[in-house]
Amino acid sequence: MKLSNRLFEIASLVTKNKRIADIGTDHGYIPAYLLKNNYIEYAILADINKGPLENAKKEIEYNNLQDKVSLRLGSGLEILQVNEVDEVIIAGMGGVLISEILEKRKNVAKSLEKLILQPMQSQEELRKYLLNNGYEIIEEKLVNEDFRIYEIIVAKYTGKNTILEDDIYYEVSKKLIENKDILLKEFLDKKINSYNTTLSKINNNNSEKLKEKIDNISLKIDKLIKIKNSI
Numbered sequence: 001m002k003l004s005n006r007l008f009e010i011a012s013l014v015t016k017n018k019r020i021a022d023i024g025t026d027h028g029y030i031p032a033y034l035l036k037n038n039y040i041e042y043a044i045l046a047d048i049n050k051g052p053l054e055n056a057k058k059e060i061e062y063n064n065l066q067d068k069v070s071l072r073l074g075s076g077l078e079i080l081q082v083n084e085v086d087e088v089i090i091a092g093m094g095g096v097l098i099s100e101i102l103e104k105r106k107n108v109a110k111s112l113e114k115l116i117l118q119p120m121q122s123q124e125e126l127r128k129y130l131l132n133n134g135y136e137i138i139e140e141k142l143v144n145e146d147f148r149i150y151e152i153i154v155a156k157y158t159g160k161n162t163i164l165e166d167d168i169y170y171e172v173s174k175k176l177i178e179n180k181d182i183l184l185k186e187f188l189d190k191k192i193n194s195y196n197t198t199l200s201k202i203n204n205n206n207s208e209k210l211k212e213k214i215d216n217i218s219l220k221i222d223k224l225i226k227i228k229n230s231i
């Protein structure tokens with residue numbers, strides 16, 4: 001069984017022998033891989049939709065792992081009790097949805113030793129939610145798959161909020177800079193290019209609102225270039 005780059009990097013952030021829940025599991029590949037390789041002994045696979053949970057069930061049965069899992073139909077962390085698992089994976093969803101899932105079952109989210117989160121978009125909003133709601137970002141990783149760079153955020157509740165000295169660090173995590181992530185330069189280039197494309201598309205008329213937008217994007221580009229030059 002071979003995982004894609006994105007799923008492999010997420011799986012590699014799980015701690016050996018911990019009990020995990022994979023929320024929004026769909027195909028169930030991550031828990032199946034970890035169980036099959038005896039890296040963990042127990043997993044809860046959950047999804048809000050029947051079809052995806054059925055996919056996960058088939059994957060578990062195919063690998064003969066039925067004794068080591070619990071399959072649950074339901075939304076977010078609502079299917080979990082406090083202390084049922086040690087670590088949770090929430091991957092392949094939007095950052096806002098992930099933060100809503102954490103917010104809805106705060107007692108469960110706060111009790112976890114590790115939250116492995118992989119937002120597909122709104123990564124900035126998710127970091128804001130985490131850092132303003134008592135979570136510490138303990139690790140971050142970039143992963144390349146199909147010409148796209150995915151962001152993986154590992155967090156843990158500590159009760160302490162973190163104030164960042166500049167909003168740009170919600171977009172480009174300090175952990176990635178500290179760790180000199182191998183994909184950081186490419187990630188920054190993609191962001192700079194994307195903001196430049198937006199700038200070139202904005203019709204430069206005299207509207208005050210557009211002027212403000214252009215200034216904001218230009219400032220972001222400057223900050224991103226500065227980070228790029230510092231690494």
Ligand SMILES: C[S@@+](CC[C@H](N)C(=O)[O-])C[C@H]1O[C@@H](n2cnc3c(N)ncnc32)[C@H](O)[C@@H]1O
Nearest residue numbers: 023024025026047048049052074075076091092
């Ligand atoms: C794009 S798939 C991601 C599958 C897998 N986690 C991955 O990263 O490849 C998103 C899955 O999340 C499920 N989902 C969406 N909202 C959810 C929620 N509130 N609670 C649990 N699962 C949810 C969907 O049904 C779908 O199976």
